[in-house]
Amino acid sequence: MAWWNKPKRGAETPKPFAFQRKGQPVQRHRVKVRHQQGYRVPERAEVYGKGVQLRAMVVVFALCLLMGSMAVQLAYVAVMPATEPRVSIREMPKEALRRGDIYDRNGVLLATTLKTYSLYADPKRVLDANEIARAVPKVLPDVKAQRIRRLLADPSRRFVWLKRRLTPAEAQQVHTLGLPGLGFREEFVRVYPQQKVASHVLGAVDVDSNGLAGVERKFNDSLRKGEDLQLAIDVRAQDILASSVKEVLDKSEAKSGWGVVMDARTGEIVAMVSLPDYDPNHFGNYPDEARFNRAVLASYEMGSTFKIFTLAQGLAAGHITPATQIDCREPIHIGRYTIKDYHAKGKVLTATEIIRYSSNIGASKIADMGGPEEQQDFMRKLGMLQPLDIGVAEVGPVRYPDNWGRIQTFTISFGHGMMVTPMHLVAAVAALTTDGYYRVPSVVKGGSGQPSHKVVDMRTVRDVRDLMRDVVTSGSGRNAQVAGYDVGGKTGTAEKATAHGYSGTKNVVSFVAAVPMEQPKYVTLVMLDEPKRGYHTGGLAAAPAVGQFIQRMGMLAGLQPDMGKVAAERLALERKAGVRHTTAAKPHAVAMQDRAQPQPRGEVHEAFRAAGIVD
Amino acid sequence: MKSTLTVLAVVLSIASFAGMLRLKTDVESLAGKRARLVAEHSRLREEKQVLEAELAHLAQPATLHRFAAKRGYVPLATTMLVPMNPEAGGGDGMVE
Incomplete structure (x- = not known):
């Protein structure tokens, strides 16, 4: 018998429930009826018998389970190491959208992204469009009332831009108006604090921060991911080169001018200028002519600067030495063409003198020693036969004859009949004056990452250095001399091709130089398009600009001048x-x-x- | 035995509840603090970006040229260099 059905001591044994089976609880609703029938009133415990106990146990078990899981969770929190908090989707998406910054080689900021506010309207929420059309133009004069009315006329639209990229002051003024239906959205604006400096290298972005030109376009994907970019450009060199080219551009009244400075040992482009240029903060306001990057996008017949390659080819192949004598007394007649010298000496010239006096006849005869195939192979080694990707979006074409015969070999030897970009020329000259290895130029710090390849041996390199130095000390490049520095270079004056053949009055002039000539560190090129008379040759117009650049940049670049020569010059x-x-x-x-x-x-x-x- | 277990369960439940409550309070407090720090970090970063841009703008070569020109300085040419004390070997360059 269960303990609750045991009779009390000394009491009369009550009449048990007739229907109560052993071990079963008493059901509550039957108690009263049975009590009236004379049955004993069961005790509370008897009423809530085993069934109740079972339910209670279930509840206790559930509670224990719950508390146990909580305890486990607490223990987990207490014992396990803390994890990095996940970034809230509301906190960081805009930061993640921030475009990466661009720096020069010394860490100077060239391009960054700043937060700004853009004004929009929700036509459905606008209470009085006329009021907005009256009030907003007062604080934002460039937003016209008529345009606002037109934009707000369709209440089915829920979003229209009124003005993007407000200044903080403008945003505050609009906010103060307190007009319902207007709102601000945070946006990022690309800022170029150096303005025009290196504009053609940097390029620009559109209103949605997509790269339009330059490295902004080339590296658009990585910049959009927020990755910063460090360029090989040095803003000091960039500014000095720009001012040097600008000065001679103004004097010579040329249509345009451009220049490139390359670190000859690494292939890094330290400066690249193309004038006229533009302010990337206002890219859309400039004409195509200003946006056109002549240093990499345009290809030209380079003229006499190509004679460096002709001489180097002859020296490398063993056809000539610097002292080899070439008969330059008579013009060359080949087919319907006559090749003659601009400054005809009418005598036998050494290879050194051919460069010094820029003899077309001499260069043609040296090129003829190797023939078309050898010349083509040499040009290929110098990277002249394929477009050059230096890390900006713009890649200019190269043009060379399909039928590369003897006549073409003659004309290419002095820079006609083949068109390359200025960057091709600089990279090739660097290879021939530094260590004989060709390096793909790059505007990115650290270089292109592409392997270099050998073009000529060091003996040829030394000979080329001597030849280029001679041009500056005794030849057409005298205007590039700088006290204290051994500058070597080569002038180029190419008549422009027109629909009726070559123009006798319109030239593209150039001067390419390496400094210091003993062990070149920089190769510099300056070119001008159609300079006026008096500046119509590379020696008259481009060489002084290069000299001025070296003069101003030399010591900044850590090039120690020869003080003995400086003192003598002084x-x-x-x-x-x-x-x-x-x-x-x-x-x-x-x-x-x-x-x-x-x-x-x-x-x-x-x-x-x-x-x-x-x- | 059963009552002991019951008491233990109740005490454990209360302790767990109190612990969870305390934990929740702490987490919320830290979350708020973190949110404030993130906002502050974002603001400071924005200010830093603006200041860096302003510095770069003010230090651009064209601006420095203008300042230098106002004070009568001209670009240094090698012919302006004068070797000081040429007989001695030591000492850095000095400016007149």
Whole structure:
């Protein structure tokens, strides 16, 4: 018998429930009826018998399960290491959309993205379109009332832009109006703090931050992911090159001018200028002519600068040495063409003199020694037969004859009959003056990453250096001389091709230089399109611009000038001007120790003492 | 035994509830703090971007040229260089 059915001690045994089966609980609704029938009133425990106990156990079990799981969860939180909080979708998406920044080689900011506010309207929520049309133009004068009315006329539209990229002050003014139906949306705007500096390298983006030109377009995908980009460009070199080209562009009244500076040892493009240029902050406001990057997109017949390649080819193949004599007395008649010299010497010239006097006859004869196939192969090694991708979106074409015969070999030897971009020329000259290896140029810091390949041996490189140095000391490139630096180079003057043959009055002039010639670090090219008379050759127009660039950039680039030569040049200039300085009245100058040239110090000191510059 | 288990279950439940409540409070507090820090970080980053852009704009070569020209400075040419104390080997370059 269950404990609750045991009779009380000393009490009369009550009448048990007739219907109660052993081990079963009493059902509540039957208790009252049975009590009236004389049955004993069951105790509470008897009423809520085993069935109740079972339910209670189920509830306790469920509670224990719940608490146990909570305890496990607590233990998990307490014991397991903390994980990085996931970024809320509301917090970071705009930051993730921020376009990556662009820096120059020294970490100077060239392009960045700033947050801005754009004004939109929800025509359905607008209460009074006329009020908006009246009030908004007062704070945003370039938003016309008529346009606002037109945009707000269709209430079925839920979103129309009124003006994008407001300044913070403009946004505050519009906000102060308190007009229902207007709203702001945060956007990012691309900013180029250096303005026109390196504009053709950087390119620009559209209103939706898609690259339109330059590295902005070339590296659009990675920049859109927020990845920063570091260029090989040096803003100082860029500015100096731009101002040097601009100066000669203004003087010569040329239609356009452009220039490239390449680190000869790495292939990095340190500066690239194409004038006229544009401000990438207002890309849409400039004509196509300003947006056109002549340094990489346009191809030209380069003229006499190609003679460097002709001589290098002859030297590398062993056809000539710098002292080899070539008969340049008579013009060459081939087919219906006559090849003659611009500055005819009418005599036998050495290979060095052919470069110095820029002899077309001599170059043609040297090229003829190797023939078309050898020339074509050499040009291929110099990368002249294929377009050049330097890391900007613009890739210019190359044009060369399909039928590369003897006549073509002659004309190409002095830079006609083949068109390449200025960048091709710079890269090829770098290969021939540095170590004989061709490197693909790149505007990205660290270079293109493509393997270099050998073009010529070091003996040829040394000979080419000597030839180019001779052009500047004794030939057509004298205007590029800079006191203290061994500049070597080659001038180029190419008549422009017209519908009726070559123009006798319109030239594309150029000067390509390497400095210092002993071990070139930079190769610089400046070109001008149609300079006026008096500036119509590479030596007259482009060479001074290169010289000026080297003059201003040399020390910034860490090129130590030869102080012995500087002192001599200075002395010559002062004697020419009839100037005598005392110690107390020396001109403004930066004084520096000449550690690279310890030997000439005494001579320099003597020279200055003689000139009365120092005691 | 059963009552002991019941008491234990109740105590455990209360403790768990209190622990969870405390944990939730702490998490919410930290989440709020984190949200404020994220907002602050975002604001500071934006200010930094603006300041960097302004610095780059102010330090652009054309601006420096104008400042230099106002003060009478001209671009340095190699012919302006004068070797100081040519007999001695030491010392850095000095400016007159």
